[in-house]
Amino acid sequence: MRIKSLAISVIALVALAVPASAGAVTLIGSGSVAAQPVLEALFKTYTKEVNHKVHFLYTANGGNAGVKDVQNGTSQFAGQARTPLPSDAGTTYIKMFLDGLCIDVNPKNKLSNISIQQTHDIYRGLLTNWNQLPGSGLETTIDPVGRDTNGGTYNFFLQAVLNNELPSSNVNALTADGLVVNAVKQDPSAIGYDGLAWQGKGQKALKVNGVPCVSSKISVEPLKYPLSRYLFLVLPTGVNNPALTKFIDWARRDPVAGEVIAKAGGVPAFNKKAKK
Amino acid sequence: MEEEYLPEYGPKWSDQRAERMLGALVCAVVGLLLAMIITVFARAWPSFAHNGLAWFGAGGSVEEQLNQIYLSGLSGANYVYTFHGWQLIWSTMLITGGAVTIALFCSLFVSVFIVEFAPEWMRNILQPVVRFLASVPSVIYGLLGVLVIVPFIGNHLVTEPQKASVAGVISLSGYSLLAAVLILTVMIAPLMVSIFSDGLRAVRPGWLEGSLALGVNRWRTTWKIAVRTARPAIVAGTVLAVARAIGEAVMLAMVSGSVAFAPNPADGLIFIYEPSRPLAPTIVKNIDSLGSPPANATLFAIAAVLLFSAAFFSLAGWVARRAMRKYGATA
Amino acid sequence: MESSVATPPAGPPPRMGPPKSSNDAVEASAAWRLSDRIGLAICWALGLLFCAIAVAIVLYLMVKGLAYLKPSMLVTPATAGFSQSQSGGFSDALIGTLIVAVMGISIALPIGIGVAVWLVEYGRPVALARIAESTIEAIAGIPSIVLALFGTVIFSSTALGFLSRTSEGVVFGRSFFAASAMLSLVALPLIVASTREGLNAIPHHVREASYAIGKTKIATTRRILLPAARPQVATGAMLGLGRIIGDTAIIVVLLGATQNFAPVGGAFPINYLRGAGTTLTNFVYEASPTGNLNQPEKAYAAAFVLLLMVLALNAAVDVIHRRARKVGTWSS
Numbered sequence: 059m060r061i062k063s064l065a066i067s068v069i070a071l072v073a074l075a076v077p078a079s080a081g082a083v084t085l086i087g088s089g090s091v092a093a094q095p096v097l098e099a100l101f102k103t104y105t106k107e108v109n110h111k112v113h114f115l116y117t118a119n120g121g122n123a124g125v126k127d128v129q130n131g132t133s134q135f136a137g138q139a140r141t142p143l144p145s146d147a148g149t150t151y152i153k154m155f156l157d158g159l160c161i162d163v164n165p166k167n168k169l170s171n172i173s174i175q176q177t178h179d180i181y182r183g184l185l186t187n188w189n190q191l192p193g194s195g196l197e198t199t200i201d202p203v204g205r206d207t208n209g210g211t212y213n214f215f216l217q218a219v220l221n222n223e224l225p226s227s228n229v230n231a232l233t234a235d236g237l238v239v240n241a242v243k244q245d246p247s248a249i250g251y252d253g254l255a256w257q258g259k260g261q262k263a264l265k266v267n268g269v270p271c272v273s274s275k276i277s278v279e280p281l282k283y284p285l286s287r288y289l290f291l292v293l294p295t296g297v298n299n300p301a302l303t304k305f306i307d308w309a310r311r312d313p314v315a316g317e318v319i320a321k322a323g324g325v326p327a328f329n330k331k332a333k334k
Numbered sequence: 335m336e337e338e339y340l341p342e343y344g345p346k347w348s349d350q351r352a353e354r355m356l357g358a359l360v361c362a363v364v365g366l367l368l369a370m371i372i373t374v375f376a377r378a379w380p381s382f383a384h385n386g387l388a389w390f391g392a393g394g395s396v397e398e399q400l401n402q403i404y405l406s407g408l409s410g411a412n413y414v415y416t417f418h419g420w421q422l423i424w425s426t427m428l429i430t431g432g433a434v435t436i437a438l439f440c441s442l443f444v445s446v447f448i449v450e451f452a453p454e455w456m457r458n459i460l461q462p463v464v465r466f467l468a469s470v471p472s473v474i475y476g477l478l479g480v481l482v483i484v485p486f487i488g489n490h491l492v493t494e495p496q497k498a499s500v501a502g503v504i505s506l507s508g509y510s511l512l513a514a515v516l517i518l519t520v521m522i523a524p525l526m527v528s529i530f531s532d533g534l535r536a537v538r539p540g541w542l543e544g545s546l547a548l549g550v551n552r553w554r555t556t557w558k559i560a561v562r563t564a565r566p567a568i569v570a571g572t573v574l575a576v577a578r579a580i581g582e583a584v585m586l587a588m589v590s591g592s593v594a595f596a597p598n599p600a601d602g603l604i605f606i607y608e609p610s611r612p613l614a615p616t617i618v619k620n621i622d623s624l625g626s627p628p629a630n631a632t633l634f635a636i637a638a639v640l641l642f643s644a645a646f647f648s649l650a651g652w653v654a655r656r657a658m659r660k661y662g663a664t665a
Numbered sequence: 666m667e668s669s670v671a672t673p674p675a676g677p678p679p680r681m682g683p684p685k686s687s688n689d690a691v692e693a694s695a696a697w698r699l700s701d702r703i704g705l706a707i708c709w710a711l712g713l714l715f716c717a718i719a720v721a722i723v724l725y726l727m728v729k730g731l732a733y734l735k736p737s738m739l740v741t742p743a744t745a746g747f748s749q750s751q752s753g754g755f756s757d758a759l760i761g762t763l764i765v766a767v768m769g770i771s772i773a774l775p776i777g778i779g780v781a782v783w784l785v786e787y788g789r790p791v792a793l794a795r796i797a798e799s800t801i802e803a804i805a806g807i808p809s810i811v812l813a814l815f816g817t818v819i820f821s822s823t824a825l826g827f828l829s830r831t832s833e834g835v836v837f838g839r840s841f842f843a844a845s846a847m848l849s850l851v852a853l854p855l856i857v858a859s860t861r862e863g864l865n866a867i868p869h870h871v872r873e874a875s876y877a878i879g880k881t882k883i884a885t886t887r888r889i890l891l892p893a894a895r896p897q898v899a900t901g902a903m904l905g906l907g908r909i910i911g912d913t914a915i916i917v918v919l920l921g922a923t924q925n926f927a928p929v930g931g932a933f934p935i936n937y938l939r940g941a942g943t944t945l946t947n948f949v950y951e952a953s954p955t956g957n958l959n960q961p962e963k964a965y966a967a968a969f970v971l972l973l974m975v976l977a978l979n980a981a982v983d984v985i986h987r988r989a990r991k992v993g994t995w996s997s
Contacts, residue, residue: 581808648806
């Protein structure tokens, strides 16, 4: 008797978690932290204005982790901040919008421009003190902060800046762009990289090779800002998900979506311009 | 209420039947443990086979080696197994050694205090406190470590010249050996206190009274006689604490920073500020690479080393506690 | 020479232990050597340090937890949100903890009681009894991360694929079933030890009286011994529960791929139990800077709730002990 009542109460507890709305579609995704701000904004606008029945669940665990989730079926889609690699077998990459990887320092750092070579040297442990970079006004040891291997951003940085050489062991590898922002904000000697959507918030973006990291200069073809990139949505090949396809089409083409992307910090790539 | 005695056939559950069923249950549990040991070692075998004793040696960066192993597994052929785990083993030894030493000192004094010298009101506070500290989940210790202790060390204790001296090799950001040892000490001390207290309480009162009657003061009586007699309990408590410290994964994963690094005492005293990642957190931090076969084997190899050392120390502690019974103590 | 030795007046039996009034301690220690007094001072200092650490932990978590904990967090599932105020609460984590606790204990309790009964009441062949005791001790000493890895092997096998999600022939291996099964191993040694203590404390004449009226051993155990050992069994179960809800390593490996429930086909509630999910410990881990969520405020709130649960279990154990002492012991 006691066991029966225990079982009933367990089921009742679990029933609390059952979504109350019937007929709702939940799209489960994971992946890129760099793409998160823009994707969240798109999700919210889509649910509010286009289709109330579609909800999104996105876990930002890093682009590479997200692709793995798609490959083993945990997620229906993934955000990714780098181009496809051979290890991404079984997935299809769809370009969503443009983004730039900005190099940031603390506002106390007077540096305003950095070259790709200097960034490479810092993250490879060849440049270790700020006095080796004229213009910074600091004499302290450089604290390089980066992303960990779960992030597509890490791969993009590896390929675009480090020439596929691994970062040195003094780089603090963090799990999220937000943590990079925190680290740069709190440490005057820190330098970090994060996506365009994470700018502001107490850090200062540097010009790279003389080109500032702003949305007007983000373009891949032709390449203006050196660290411009596409942000992708990764789907499992051969799986047809009509709700997801509709969302992707809306996000890529619709002018309202284009405005949402721009406001959230991305750069719309394919969206039609809004009719004034 | 069911009939237990059926007139025709006798009791519903005969003793023989019950004994056999329960015996089968016990055999199943024993079998489960054996299966666990065999599985872990079997899965770990490729990594040990490819590396031999060099698995325990030094050479190269563990971080890079794990990365190589993982990437080679994705390609489907030509698995790379090269792994030199000395960095991890050295970190484990440093952290465990440091934590157990400090905890031993503190726990000995606290348990003597609880059993002997604390006034009633103090004992009534201290015992629940010790039980509380023992029951706090390790993730909460880790959270406090990473949000309070690590920033404190990074911002207030580490100085610029110290950072400059290891610039380019490792950045002293607060994720450090010091943080790990401090928190681990707080985690294992309650365990030691409870076992030491049990041992101290079990000392024959006659011996202590005799010593007091000879004029030895209470402090010396306790230390020279009670603590000496309770040596098996102290050994048991220490050994169990070592087993617990070796197996601690989550808290150390949260304060060990992002790089698998082993502090280098040759750097001088600042080596306590260097990050340190022992064996158990390495598994937690690399748990995503279970899908890649060589990485799977390497992680299981680390688990095998953990299993072996933790089981060894646990059984040693149990043997020491059985020796305690010779002195009349029960623990 | 006196012909008889005068017997001293019978006073209270001499005993070791702290004196009843604090005055004695002060007088006694004032006469000691400096090194001994320093030793006593160290004792006091360390004792107070322990108390201070415990108070600091509780107060800090309370302050930070209450600052960030809103009642809505307990009933709102985590949603994808950019800033912490928009990303919902952790109701899924809370329910997940309860599910895992109930399932883990319901597996561990029967097995633990069965093993303890066998060890105390039967226990033959003796070799098997020794091996069983060592096994339970060994299981107690195995780090939970190793148990978790073993769990991945078991539950990723196709034979047990029905306990978690399977997609294209690859068994996912992570589900509430998997996590609860391995968590029961974490609680098992505590239950066995407590039950053994409880059964051993029952004097033999009780058993003999029962056999004398014709009851079998198993009936005696079931009807008389186990009910009498209920406080100890309950203590063991509570201690096991405490360890289960505090465990993170097994959850991170065998359960926590998401921050929400991810039910896997089939009938309710089995679909939730087969799917992945999260618990409070996993949520705190993920929300901290080590995890992926970067939500330290929610981490504090969830940690505070977790601490409250653990404190409640501790208090329950104390209450059981006090009630058992009041009931009294066997007359023997």
